[in-house]
Amino acid sequence: MIDVELPKLNNNDTSYVLVEWLVDDGTEVTTGQPLVVIETSKAQEEIESPGEGVLHSLVKPGQDCRPGQVIAHVFASAEERAEFVRNGEASADAAEHDQPPASGLLITKDAQALVDEHGLSEDVLRGVGRKVIRRTDVEALLARGEPTDTAEARELPQWQRAVGAVVSESMRTIPAAAAYVRVDVDEALALGRQVSDRGGTPFGLPELLVAAVARRHAGHPLFFARLLDDGNVHIPPTADVGVTMDLGKGLFVPVVRDAAAVGAERLGELLMEYRIKALRGAFRASELTDANIMVALHNTEGVVLATPIVFPGQTCVVSLGGTEERLVLDGEGRPVASRYVHIGLVYDHRVVNGRDAMAFLQALKADLESPTVLDVAAG
8 A cells, every 4th residue: 555645835834725636536546647636825736646556535625634644545456445445444534525516616624614603605605716715714704794884804815815824934933134235237237138139038137146146055055054943954955046926916936946057048948937827827836845045026116125034944035126227437437327236135143144144145246246157057
C-alpha cells in the first residue's frame, strides 16, 4: 500500500480544500497520473499518484485537508483494497464520493456546521461567489449582517483574507527594521532597452533588481536565511526570489528559482510569463512557494518609497519605487536631467543588523548603477 500524502502547496496556508477527484475509487492508476484537485488560497493544484495500483480515497470533495495528511491509498491490487475495506481499517470519513448539491456548491464539513446552525439558504451561500464554501466564508457572511441605509457591508475575497493573515502573522512575529537608498538608473534603463531589443521581451528595472538581489546571495547569505526556532538559521544553497505581482486578480508572489543562474533574456521571458498568469489568475501552486527573499514592486509612477512586510519564513524584502527625475550638473557644469529610484530594504532585526543592511543596499546600488555585471547569460 502506498500513501497519497498532501504536500505543502502554499507557505501562507495551513489548510486546503479538496475540490474534486479526477479518478473514481477502485480505479487502476499509474505513477504520475493526476488524481485530485486541491484548492489553496491562491491557486488550484493537481496531486499526482506516487505509484501504480488501485485508488482508495479517504477525503470527500469539499472537505478541508492539511499539509502532510494522507488523502488516499494506492493498493497493489483490487483484492488488497477489498481486504482493507473488509477489515474495517479504512478511515471513518473515507469517501463514498457524494455528489455536490444541485446548486453546484461544495461545502466543507466545518462550514456546513455553521450553515446548519444559522439556517443559511443556498441562495445566500451563492452570494459568496465561490464553488467551495469554507468556514471562513460563512463566518464572513454572518459577520456582515444586514446592511444599513448609510453603510454597505462588503465581503473581502478569499485571496485578500489570505494576505491579511500573512500581514498579521508578519507584524506579530517579525521585529522589522527598514532602510532606503537612492539609485541613479540612467545606465540601468539603457541596458534594459538593449536586452529588450536583443531578446524581444520587455526588460527593465524589476528584472535588473531581481538579478542584482540574486547576485548577492554568496556575499550576503543571511539575507536569504530562514530563522529556526532554536535561534539558528538555515542558509539556502540558491537565491529563490519571489516577485510581487498584482494586476487586479489578487496579489501573487511567483518565484524565480536559482535566479543567479537565469540569463538576462530568460529572466525577462519568465517575468513576462508570470505577469500573464497573474492577469489570468492561472498560477500553479508550485510556482508560488519556497521563495527565500522577496522583491516588492511599487514602481508605479509617483510612488517614492514603500515599506512592504517581511513574509514569515523569510528574512528580508527589497522594494522598488517609481522612477523620478532630477537636475544634476554634468562634467562641464551644465544642468542635465537624471533619473533615479529609491530601493528599500525591510529586514528581520533578529537576523540582520543595520550595518549589514546598509552594506547590502550599497551593493545593490553599485550593481544597478554599473549594470553591465547583471547582463549575464544563463549559467
